Amino acid sequence: MYKAFKLSYDSLENDSIRECLLCCALWPEDYEINTFDQLIPCWIGCSIIHEFNVINEAFAKGCSHLESLMAASLLEECIPKGRPLHWYGPCVKMNDVIRDMALLMVSGLEGNKRKWIVKAGIGLSDLPRQEEWQEAERASFMMNKITSLPEYEANFTSSKLSMLILCQNEGLKIIPSSLFASIPRLTYLDLNRCRIRELSMEICSLNELQYLDLSSNLITSLPAEFGCLSKLEYLFLKNNKIMTVPYGTISNLSMLKWLDATTEWWWDELKCFKGRHQLSVRIYIKATTDNIEQLNMLPNVSVWELHLDGKNISELPNYDLGTPQWGCRVSDNLESLNIRSIRLDRLVLATGMDGESSFGCLKKLNFFALEILEEISLNRVLTLQPS
Incomplete structure (x- = not known):
């Protein structure tokens, strides 16, 4: 076989x-x-x-x-x-x-x-003994029942480990700072869907880290030292409780290529972003005219997926998606547009007719809780009219 x-x-x-x-x-x-x-x-x-x-x-x-x-x-x-x-x-x-x-x-x-260690989805309540994965290059402990990690001794170092996956251990609340010191070569860390509330400043010791997934946790703030992750390229922060971040926490990540965030703080950090690469973002924002226009003003930023939420908003923007507010920075590389809880009866999607917005890459257009929407038109041609 x-x-x-x-x-x-x-x-x-x-x-x-x-x-x-x-x-x-x-x-x-x-x-x-x-x-x-x-x-x-x-x-x-x-x-x-x-x-x-x-x-x-x-x-x-x-x-x-x-x-x-x-x-x-x-x-x-x-x-x-x-x-x-x-x-x-x-x-x-x-x-x-x-x-x-x-x-x-x-x-x-x-x-x-x-050498990889893969013990995924097998009901583990504790990590294997350190000796079992000290020589591993990659380790996957995803989808288990791990609720805590041991404090690692100062002399324990996993010098070869480049990938550590702990996602969907939904009882895991704390990552001991000693773990970061023990895995200096780590480039990939997945902590998605745990119950982590905060990160210690020792995360900045991961000098080689390129990929970090912290989605769907209970994190309320990021340490200022976070901005020292000089090689970080991919950062996922959506579905947390982060309201503010220290200045420079994101904008100082000069190698960042992809940011995925549910944010209230996005404008202050992204307007100062001066990375070496064009930054692709998947972003969740309130559906206001100001927010949409601010996206168009961001230098070196490309919107890949956009989620607009109109809940509790009284003044709504013009949802003719061919108007200048939907300019090229928002529309040219946008693949997915999600619109939720907006009280509008007509939506117009224009693809490059006015030279401002193109939506040429758009593949997904999703609507949620649009209770009074009656029609959608593409390039002024009616495409949907519920009976």
Whole structure:
């Protein structure tokens, strides 16, 4: 069986696609992996996909790799169980046998130089002993029942560990500061959907960190030292309770390429951002005219996904999306527009007719709780009129 898998694996077009396949084994057995929210961001964070100007290009390359893996029957597309496809998005699964073969390749056995520790979704309440993963390059402990991490001794160092995944351990509230000191080579840290309330200033000791996912926690503030993560390229902060951040916390991240945030503080930080790359953002903002126009004023920022929330707003902007307020900084690379709780009866979407907004990349237009919406038109042509 291993030889048959190895033959299919070796027949893939290039090393990047082969590495993409191995990454799928980081998830639990028989797990439906969301391609846009989980899998492709993982490939980007691992630097498998790294040469791009805006995040749209990275996702296009990721979709191409997915097609190659599915064409080789090494991944299968699936419909998420009990979750509407239109809001959860497409998923893929890895056959259990293929996953076992992939894990064998990265287990340190069979003369392989690499070593991964994957104990995902198996009900762990504690991390394995330090000795078990001290020599690992990647470690995935996602979707377990871990509620606390031990304090690490000063002489414990995992000098090879570049990836640590602890996401969806929903009882994990505290990350001990000693952990950061023990993993100096870490480039990828996923703490999504835990119950973390704060980060210690020692996080700045992760000098090599490039990918950090803190989404869906209970974090209320970021330490000022956060801005010292000089190599950070991908930062996910959405669904936290952050209201303000110290000046320079985000704007000083000169290597940042992608920011995902539910924010009240976005304007002050992003208007001062002077990164080396154009920053792609997935951003959640109040649906006011000022907020939309401010997005157009941000230098070196490209909006990739925009969520507008009109709840508790009395003065609403003009939702003719061809007007100047929807200028090129907002519209040119926008792939997903989500509009929620806005009292409007007509929405006009214009694609480049006036030279201001193009929406040429728009793939998803989602509406939530628009109780009085009666019609939508595209380039002034009526496309939807409920009876």
